[in-house]
Amino acid sequence: MARTGMHMTKKGFSFQGPADGVHALKSWITPEDDLFLVTHMGFLEIDPEHWHLDVDGLVGNPTRLHLSDLQAMPQREYMSVHECAGSPLAPTVPKRRIGNVIWKGVPLSLVLERAKISSHASYIWTSGLEWGEYADVEEAYQKDLPIGKALAEEVILALEINGRPLTPERGGPVRLVVPGWYGTNSVKWVGSITAADRRASGAYTTRFYNDPAASGMKPVWGVAPESVIVSPSPNDLLSADMPTKIWGWAWGDHQISSVEVSVDGGGSWRTASVGPREGRSWQRFELSWTPTSGQNILLCRCTDECGAGQPLTDARNAVHTVKVEVDP
Numbered sequence: 001m002a003r004t005g006m007h008m009t010k011k012g013f014s015f016q017g018p019a020d021g022v023h024a025l026k027s028w029i030t031p032e033d034d035l036f037l038v039t040h041m042g043f044l045e046i047d048p049e050h051w052h053l054d055v056d057g058l059v060g061n062p063t064r065l066h067l068s069d070l071q072a073m074p075q076r077e078y079m080s081v082h083e084c085a086g087s088p089l090a091p092t093v094p095k096r097r098i099g100n101v102i103w104k105g106v107p108l109s110l111v112l113e114r115a116k117i118s119s120h121a122s123y124i125w126t127s128g129l130e131w132g133e134y135a136d137v138e139e140a141y142q143k144d145l146p147i148g149k150a151l152a153e154e155v156i157l158a159l160e161i162n163g164r165p166l167t168p169e170r171g172g173p174v175r176l177v178v179p180g181w182y183g184t185n186s187v188k189w190v191g192s193i194t195a196a197d198r199r200a201s202g203a204y205t206t207r208f209y210n211d212p213a214a215s216g217m218k219p220v221w222g223v224a225p226e227s228v229i230v231s232p233s234p235n236d237l238l239s240a241d242m243p244t245k246i247w248g249w250a251w252g253d254h255q256i257s258s259v260e261v262s263v264d265g266g267g268s269w270r271t272a273s274v275g276p277r278e279g280r281s282w283q284r285f286e287l288s289w290t291p292t293s294g295q296n297i298l299l300c301r302c303t304d305e306c307g308a309g310q311p312l313t314d315a316r317n318a319v320h321t322v323k324v325e326v327d328p
């Protein structure tokens, strides 16, 4: 049910992102204007004075926190890629909804400690406050985290993005952020947190955001290794025999150790240079290249420190391709 001091501003599923897609993502930190926005049921506007967070379930001290309580707690900043896993109804279609931002807020672990979380808690459930319908389901946006991830230092109840308070569209005044895991886990408009000894049973943790796996279903949690070519874009005017650069971003829950680029449609691959990562940021890669006239088909693929890579097709992190026409 609706709490006081909040209303939906737009109903239904919505996606917004830069018109040029990944080719717009030229800066290390993605400005909010270029950062995608997603909501399943609609956007919620919450009066910060009325916002509160209830922490209950397997805790010794059920707690209600107002915005001023959170603001008075220790906060930290964390740089992280923010990526949407794509539609839960089409999990193998790459959407490349991505950005790299700096979040700031209160570590979730501090809030759980304050509520005296029980040693029997093995999952943390988090619910958004909005209401509405998505794919014939009408229930709260509730997600869960295994306790190990919930207590990890990077998981925060964010109050800011890129140095500014979260806007209502971004999930403000307070949202969960789970760096290293797909955006679906980062619950916007957080209203309640429940400690439990089992997984949450709602549609967003059982029916949606589970990938088929040999062992049954695998929750959409850690971000798989992925890379995109930012430049050149298909609209760039390139001239044959003029040396230029192919560059882009590579990221994943684990650090990326190598990126390869193909300039002949995947026939052969060259090793690009790869920059450092901070927190769970993306990493820049680049390769010098002298185009030849006609159509050039560019691809990139990366491998993380655990040896995981990118499939060529049929996966949300499938290899990215850019076709460029080069003048003679």
Ligand SMILES: Nc1nc2c(c(=O)[nH]1)N[C@H]1C(S)=C(S)[C@@H](COP(=O)(O)O)O[C@H]1N2
Pocket: 035, 036, 037, 038, 039, 040, 041, 082, 083, 084, 085, 127, 128, 129, 130, 141, 169, 170, 171, 182, 183, 184, 185, 186, 187, 188, 189
């Ligand atoms: N309450 C709530 N939280 C949510 C969602 C939602 O629909 N409701 N969508 C999730 C999905 S699928 C993504 S990709 C991110 C999008 O966050 P953004 O709009 O800040 O980019 O929020 C996640 N958190």
Ligand SMILES: [Mo]
Pocket: 038, 083, 084, 085, 086, 183, 184
């Ligand atoms: Mo998403």
